[in-house]
Amino acid sequence: MKSNKIKNIAVLTSGGDAPGMNAAIRAVVRSCAFYEINCIGVFRGLQGLIEGDFKVLGPRDVKYIVSKGGTILKSARSKEFITPEGRAKAYENLKKHEIDGLIIIGGDGSFTGGLIFSKEFDIPVIGIPGTIDNDIVGTSHTIGFDTALNTAIDAIDKIRDTATSHKRLFFVEVMGRDAGHIALNTGIGAGAEEILIPEENIGLPKLLEKLKRSKASGKSSCIVVVSEGGKIGKNVFELSEYVEENLPEYDVRVSVLGHMQRGGAPSCFDRVLASRLGVKAVELLMLGKSQLMVGLINDQVDTTPLEKAIKGETSVDEELIRISDILSI
Amino acid sequence: MKSNKIKNIAVLTSGGDAPGMNAAIRAVVRSCAFYEINCIGVFRGLQGLIEGDFKVLGPRDVKYIVSKGGTILKSARSKEFITPEGRAKAYENLKKHEIDGLIIIGGDGSFTGGLIFSKEFDIPVIGIPGTIDNDIVGTSHTIGFDTALNTAIDAIDKIRDTATSHKRLFFVEVMGRDAGHIALNTGIGAGAEEILIPEENIGLPKLLEKLKRSKASGKSSCIVVVSEGGKIGKNVFELSEYVEENLPEYDVRVSVLGHMQRGGAPSCFDRVLASRLGVKAVELLMLGKSQLMVGLINDQVDTTPLEKAIKGETSVDEELIRISDILSI
Amino acid sequence: MKSNKIKNIAVLTSGGDAPGMNAAIRAVVRSCAFYEINCIGVFRGLQGLIEGDFKVLGPRDVKYIVSKGGTILKSARSKEFITPEGRAKAYENLKKHEIDGLIIIGGDGSFTGGLIFSKEFDIPVIGIPGTIDNDIVGTSHTIGFDTALNTAIDAIDKIRDTATSHKRLFFVEVMGRDAGHIALNTGIGAGAEEILIPEENIGLPKLLEKLKRSKASGKSSCIVVVSEGGKIGKNVFELSEYVEENLPEYDVRVSVLGHMQRGGAPSCFDRVLASRLGVKAVELLMLGKSQLMVGLINDQVDTTPLEKAIKGETSVDEELIRISDILSI
Amino acid sequence: MKSNKIKNIAVLTSGGDAPGMNAAIRAVVRSCAFYEINCIGVFRGLQGLIEGDFKVLGPRDVKYIVSKGGTILKSARSKEFITPEGRAKAYENLKKHEIDGLIIIGGDGSFTGGLIFSKEFDIPVIGIPGTIDNDIVGTSHTIGFDTALNTAIDAIDKIRDTATSHKRLFFVEVMGRDAGHIALNTGIGAGAEEILIPEENIGLPKLLEKLKRSKASGKSSCIVVVSEGGKIGKNVFELSEYVEENLPEYDVRVSVLGHMQRGGAPSCFDRVLASRLGVKAVELLMLGKSQLMVGLINDQVDTTPLEKAIKGETSVDEELIRISDILSI
CATH class of the missing domain: 3.40.50.450 (Rossmann fold)
Incomplete structure (x- = not known):
């Protein structure tokens, strides 16, 4: 040519x-x-x-x-x-x-x-x-995209270590303002108990119900991956408070992965x-x-x-x- | 269901x-x-x-x-x-x-x-x-497959650091006895100067010629990724010796990545x-x-x-x- | 024995x-x-x-x-x-x-x-x-401690990639409520432009002055590592706003590394x-x-x-x- | 100043x-x-x-x-x-x-x-x-030194994954021609069953005895970290053959980590x-x-x-x- x-x-x-x-x-x-x-x-x-x-x-x-x-x-x-x-x-x-x-x-x-x-x-x-x-x-x-997924699951794996040691629930926010691709793939990849994406609003009651069921199943930690633009009516910090109020059996924490998802080899x-x-x-x-x-x-x-x-x-x-x-x- | x-x-x-x-x-x-x-x-x-x-x-x-x-x-x-x-x-x-x-x-x-x-x-x-x-x-x-590729390029990136510091040529053997998929993808991913796979025998003269040209182009290091089953008639150690004899301008080293490619998260x-x-x-x-x-x-x-x-x-x-x-x- | x-x-x-x-x-x-x-x-x-x-x-x-x-x-x-x-x-x-x-x-x-x-x-x-x-x-x-340092600099290295690409200033919060050991070591390790720790209050005017000088020196990005308990009178988000108001030449972002610092191999x-x-x-x-x-x-x-x-x-x-x-x- | x-x-x-x-x-x-x-x-x-x-x-x-x-x-x-x-x-x-x-x-x-x-x-x-x-x-x-240790244990962790899956014995050679510092630290860090260093010649009979005991203890894999300059009279490939001959219950493999230990962030x-x-x-x-x-x-x-x-x-x-x-x- x-x-x-x-x-x-x-x-x-x-x-x-x-x-x-x-x-x-x-x-x-x-x-x-x-x-x-x-x-x-x-x-x-x-x-x-x-x-x-x-x-x-x-x-x-x-x-x-x-x-x-x-x-x-x-x-x-x-x-x-x-x-x-x-x-x-x-x-x-x-x-x-x-x-x-x-x-x-x-x-x-x-x-x-x-x-x-x-x-x-x-x-x-x-x-x-x-x-x-x-x-x-x-x-x-x-x-x-692929690199960001690996960066995110690497971070969530680390969070899982501490979540399990303390039997905690973590809301982990990943990037994706309009699209849930990162949340959905990292959620599955990290074995998240629940995934909240902009494309699907499961609603707060169903979220609570699922978290209750997860606790009942004997799991010693819980990770909810939330897309930046998750359309459930609350941001990740509000979500955390809401769940702590409604499910006092959970010790809840928040982690926003942020811009590190954009970098790296x-x-x-x-x-x-x-x-x-x-x-x-x-x-x-x-x-x-x-x-x-x-x-x-x-x-x-x-x-x-x-x-x-x-x-x-x-x-x-x-x-x-x-x-x-x-x-x- | x-x-x-x-x-x-x-x-x-x-x-x-x-x-x-x-x-x-x-x-x-x-x-x-x-x-x-x-x-x-x-x-x-x-x-x-x-x-x-x-x-x-x-x-x-x-x-x-x-x-x-x-x-x-x-x-x-x-x-x-x-x-x-x-x-x-x-x-x-x-x-x-x-x-x-x-x-x-x-x-x-x-x-x-x-x-x-x-x-x-x-x-x-x-x-x-x-x-x-x-x-x-x-x-x-x-x-x-995807994980093995990432493990291999991570290792080759490290080898590149030392290759460049010393202006060396490295033969890096990756897994793949019958198929060159790992070699081909990691070779491109790591920016290898040459890739030897079982599916294609470029022959020793052409290899020498390409390495000569690479040196002439001003590159300060050279990485040749070799598939385990690379069908060029020599194993990776023999290749290294052959090149050192025929291209004395090169300081040659070998690295066999081996079984670490099978493990890891x-x-x-x-x-x-x-x-x-x-x-x-x-x-x-x-x-x-x-x-x-x-x-x-x-x-x-x-x-x-x-x-x-x-x-x-x-x-x-x-x-x-x-x-x-x-x-x- | x-x-x-x-x-x-x-x-x-x-x-x-x-x-x-x-x-x-x-x-x-x-x-x-x-x-x-x-x-x-x-x-x-x-x-x-x-x-x-x-x-x-x-x-x-x-x-x-x-x-x-x-x-x-x-x-x-x-x-x-x-x-x-x-x-x-x-x-x-x-x-x-x-x-x-x-x-x-x-x-x-x-x-x-x-x-x-x-x-x-x-x-x-x-x-x-x-x-x-x-x-x-x-x-x-x-x-x-040593693992947390490596986790943090790995994350800050990634943030540096995107900071440099966009010529941004990042405030990166690391763990350490009462002690600045993590901030000080990761700040040096990641080549941070400034480090804010609980043990030392440099004061806001000096921070602004240093950031101005950093910009003037021709740097294309700026990382300020902040200890969780950094005693400068503002949390990391308030700091970000304060700097954006006072140094409009900077495009500022915040990243809170959080609990991932506690986990990992x-x-x-x-x-x-x-x-x-x-x-x-x-x-x-x-x-x-x-x-x-x-x-x-x-x-x-x-x-x-x-x-x-x-x-x-x-x-x-x-x-x-x-x-x-x-x-x- | x-x-x-x-x-x-x-x-x-x-x-x-x-x-x-x-x-x-x-x-x-x-x-x-x-x-x-x-x-x-x-x-x-x-x-x-x-x-x-x-x-x-x-x-x-x-x-x-x-x-x-x-x-x-x-x-x-x-x-x-x-x-x-x-x-x-x-x-x-x-x-x-x-x-x-x-x-x-x-x-x-x-x-x-x-x-x-x-x-x-x-x-x-x-x-x-x-x-x-x-x-x-x-x-x-x-x-x-510290970086090389981390690179080596990361590789040995991966080798452990595959060793355990197949119940194998691996000889892993790390750098250190005259000094066993890398071998000793990575051996402990990776939980190796045995470590061979230039400073100490345990002798082949004792090696065999220890490997036998290790097998008997119910371990499903075995890692022996060998310093490049390990003075046990055999190189890592000869060691592998020797053990396979003398302990047929072991399926033995060799991995030489090589120059990747010199590079990386x-x-x-x-x-x-x-x-x-x-x-x-x-x-x-x-x-x-x-x-x-x-x-x-x-x-x-x-x-x-x-x-x-x-x-x-x-x-x-x-x-x-x-x-x-x-x-x-």
């Missing part, structure tokens, strides 16, 4: 950072080197595009980052890019550097900006889904996924493609129109909810 | 152990409890079946094992089960305990034994693929996979099914006839070989 | 659990077996002593727990043990089981109870310091320490000693009167405060 | 790399910045001194390396530095850059070279002990230790001191003449050998 048209590709990371973004950057940079295309790194996401915060990246510039969390290109949210003036400035910078293809590693907010930009200035744009939330249509796994799964998607993104630009997102569909690298990716809404796997109930018996 | 027929299910682990086997055992035991079926754990695999090494398992007997490596039921290889006499004894034990369904967690060797046994005595058997090698047809991932992926397959296995028996293997196909739990699972041969993803070449530039 | 007098030793864990308590239990149990003394495990700390929640422990009962977090004997706080009646019941149980020596693994609260009990009923008591807080006089390291240091102290505790009872705490003093296992251990107050190492200032330049 | 004399300090890492070397480099660089001294990093150890492979290092050049394994200054062994001509070249380079103090992070080989150099050219030299082997007199802990202990020693090394040069090694003595930073540090021989703690015997009962 030799590209006749594409000479300079720009790559940036945008939105919340996710482990594996560096592996994706590396894959883009190395693929460009392999295909003899210049690769320009844009710092601080779409805002860096506006400010012209660019740096040429060669294959040695991305050495050893495959194993590093975060993003060497930094990330940011850009209010200016929402304005036509902001995007016009960004386009001027691309033109000045003769950039004829843009790769955006990020989530749906970033893709929306990228799609508008692509249409407005007829610049080819490819999206790579990078977010720990796994809430993007067009890929079974976003980059960073990516899992092998995320590194391989990021590598595959990064190579594909470059090759798509070489083939003259645009406004597509690369993703994993049925274990194969595939594409989805950005238009569809940003409008869709992922749903949690009903089977996982079902087996979570069975396994917490 | 309420089973009219199945009253007692036996579960065992067989062959090489893999992280996540305990999570699968737990899922089987808890599902049985949920559906009010008795669950009997068989120790030491098929040999334990012959010796009647049984123990009734209730839901509390499997507490906290979801996060533990190894298998609480132990594993073993059984020569006796290959003989009709051995299998007859095993059947006597099953009859004595009124076991009307058997779940085997293991690899293709174990499934072969299970299939013969099922045909011989008309006892329903369901297989759950548990092996770190990922070399079983009918599932995209075997239980333990399972990854979230493996725990969830094991949980899903364990529930499904019980439900299949309840539905009167037999001689099937449960697996993950296109991200969904699905089944494959054992007959097909044991005869098939997995192949490595050609795309991974291709991108490994691109990324090591 | 052969004991003429001691026939039955009881061991319990009390207060907040800490990684390595299991290794200490194992060491006590195995030492008893080695010296042919019966070992009785008491569940749920001093409360279990009152309730007679006892179990004879042989050397195989503690297999593989050296690597497990939590405590297999459970822990609890006992209000009843504070009363003479409670302690009288406890003594009755000891007498009934002919227990002639008691080993308490815990913190100063547990030692205080144990000392009163020992004086009241003339029962030999030896304390083993187990708490992540490292706030006990008579040992350079308490069991669990103990570090090698904690396992070896717990093993040494556990053996010594048994041998002291065999020598007719009582009312002592075993500890590490100048890298050697040594003893301190319980009287002194519970009254003393540890102080943080001034040198660490000094170098923290130097290194955050 | 303000130095009147010292203007330029050079720092290098030499010999086998160890986790925490980067934290020591950072501490040296930041201390220099704090005290307004120029800091020059020398690449590839003493060889880089000869070749003038220098780079000025400011405080931002060492950001985030506190958590990274390896050494950003690289390490190497230098045959040329053994010759007077080599050292003369090195001195020319130091003079040219007006370097008036040299800090060597490494082991006794490096210190020997440094001491000769210091005497020959009257250049102040301070040593910082960095090696995973903990075999240097004048410090209770060398930088990297340093433990909190090693980061704090390296930070303390790095600051002290700079301050000693400022005070006009030379030919000293900094180290940890009775938990305090202290100094030892290099002369003494390189001639002494560490001995293993007899108490650890004793308790290892007790605990493996």
Whole structure:
């Protein structure tokens, strides 16, 4: 594969950072080197595009980052890019550097900006889904999701040690404002007694009932995994108080895992996924493609129109909810 | 779902152990409890079946094992089960305990034994693929594969630290006697300069040439991941000597990761996979099914006839070989 | 060494659990077996002593727990043990089981109870310091401290990844209500820009000034490690708001590490320490000693009167405060 | 503290790399910045001194390396530095850059070279002990030792999982050619049934006897930790064969942990230790001191003449050998 048209590709990371973004950057940079295309790194996401915060990246510039969390290109949210003036400035910078293809590693907010930009200035744009939330249509796994799951269950395993030693109930809040993917998978993975996700409101009475039953079954500790955006009408601290009041037999504690879920060395799964998607993104630009997102569909690298990716809404796997109930018996 | 027929299910682990086997055992035991079926754990695999090494398992007997490596039921290889006499004894034990369904967690060797046994005595058997090698047809991932990948890249990341500090070349041998899945994925995940797998013999001259090019490109260290069964005509120590003789510019070391790849707390992926397959296995028996293997196909739990699972041969993803070449530039 | 007098030793864990308590239990149990003394495990700390929640422990009962977090004997706080009646019941149980020596693994609260009990009923008591807080006089390291440090820096390293990607300031709260040992060591270990501990109130104006200077020095992220009991007049969330108001150039986030610091597989240091102290505790009872705490003093296992251990107050190492200032330049 | 004399300090890492070397480099660089001294990093150890492979290092050049394994200054062994001509070249380079103090992070080989150099050219030299082997007199802990212990027990814990599942005996070789510190501590930490170290030759008959007894005691697996330089007359593979022949009841495997023990993110202990020693090394040069090694003595930073540090021989703690015997009962 030799590209006749594409000479300079720009790559940036945008939105919340996710482990594996560096592996994706590396894959883009190395693929460009392999295909003899210049690769320009844009710092601080779409805002860096506006400010012209660019740096040429060669294959040695991305050495050893495959194993590093975060993003060497930094990330940011850009209010200016929402304005036509902001995007016009960004386009001027691309033109000045003769950039004829843009790769955006990020989530749906970033893709929306990228799609508008692509249409407005007829610049080819490819999206790579990078977010720990796994809430993007067009890929079974976003980059960073698998690592975040492992980070979370590692923390919950530790909490289980102390919960069991003291026969306590813990509410553990994991990330996921709009989607329960992290909560559902870590809840099953950590053997949680109950999982509260935005997609399903079991209601407080049923929660109490289940916790009562759990205690009665002879369990010496109890873990309830709660998604950040769990729609049960109370935040995790209010939940804790509510349960302490209504189930005095429980000694309740709260743990909010927080931002550590975003960092750390990516899992092998995320590194391989990021590598595959990064190579594909470059090759798509070489083939003259645009406004597509690369993703994993049925274990194969595939594409989805950005238009569809940003409008869709992922749903949690009903089977996982079902087996979570069975396994917490 | 309420089973009219199945009253007692036996579960065992067989062959090489893999992280996540305990999570699968737990899922089987808890599902049985949920559906009010008795669950009997068989120790030491098929040999334990012959010796009647049984123990009734209730839901509390499997507490906290979801996060533990190894298998609480132990594993073993059984020569006796290959003989009709051995299998007859095993059947006597099953009859004595009124076991009307058997779940085997293991690899293709174990499934072969299970299939013969099922045909011989008309006892329903369901297989759950548990092996770190990922070399079983009918599932995209075997239980333990994902964890083994993470264990291996964690070790290789550490080796990279010292390789880079001393500008060395390391040959790192990972598991996989017949299949290069572990080598290929960890090689990409760890950013290896070269990957040697049983499925592809690049030949010694090409290896030397690639290593020369790698040195010339300015890299300060070099990692070659070698599958246990890498078919390049030399074992990893011979390879090391060969390269030292032919490329004196390299300071070469060898590291054989070995059995640590089989242990450790399972990854979230493996725990969830094991949980899903364990529930499904019980439900299949309840539905009167037999001689099937449960697996993950296109991200969904699905089944494959054992007959097909044991005869098939997995192949490595050609795309991974291709991108490994691109990324090591 | 052969004991003429001691026939039955009881061991319990009390207060907040800490990684390595299991290794200490194992060491006590195995030492008893080695010296042919019966070992009785008491569940749920001093409360279990009152309730007679006892179990004879042989050397195989503690297999593989050296690597497990939590405590297999459970822990609890006992209000009843504070009363003479409670302690009288406890003594009755000891007498009934002919227990002639008691080993308490815990913190100063547990030692205080144990000392009163020992004086009241003339029962030999030896304390083993187990708490992540490292706030006990008579040992350079308490069991669990080293593991908690590693758990905390692992989490802060992950937070650093995302902090740097977004150029943010994070307040990270670590455990330590009365002592800054965890904060000071993890702050230095994680390269924190500032560390707030109970032993030193730098005051809000100085904090702002230091953060300003840090920003000016060109750092792209900032981590402030705060001890739970940091006496700066504001909790970690109030601190965050205060800084956001006064230093609008900072994008501030908060992370409370919480109970995960209490769990997890103990570090090698904690396992070896717990093993040494556990053996010594048994041998002291065999020598007719009582009312002592075993500890590490100048890298050697040594003893301190319980009287002194519970009254003393540890102080943080001034040198660490000094170098923290130097290194955050 | 303000130095009147010292203007330029050079720092290098030499010999086998160890986790925490980067934290020591950072501490040296930041201390220099704090005290307004120029800091020059020398690449590839003493060889880089000869070749003038220098780079000025400011405080931002060492950001985030506190958590990274390896050494950003690289390490190497230098045959040329053994010759007077080599050292003369090195001195020319130091003079040219007006370097008036040299800090060597490494082991006794490096210190020997440094001491000769210091005497020959009257250049102040301070040593910082960095090696995973903990075999240097004048410090209770060398930088990297604690991390290597944690890496090794993490691997052995994993091996224990599979050993127990299959009821196997594993010989696990850890690093330590001349000293058994790693083997002894990891052996106790991992609950090994037997530990073979260079300092003590228990002999083959006693080994067999102990393994027999272990099997008889009902243990379902057996781990023997062997120091690289274990002086029992056989290497780890020969040992394995010998035991298989003489104790056919055992199914024996070998695992050589190898170079992964040298890498990885340093433990909190090693980061704090390296930070303390790095600051002290700079301050000693400022005070006009030379030919000293900094180290940890009775938990305090202290100094030892290099002369003494390189001639002494560490001995293993007899108490650890004793308790290892007790605990493996």
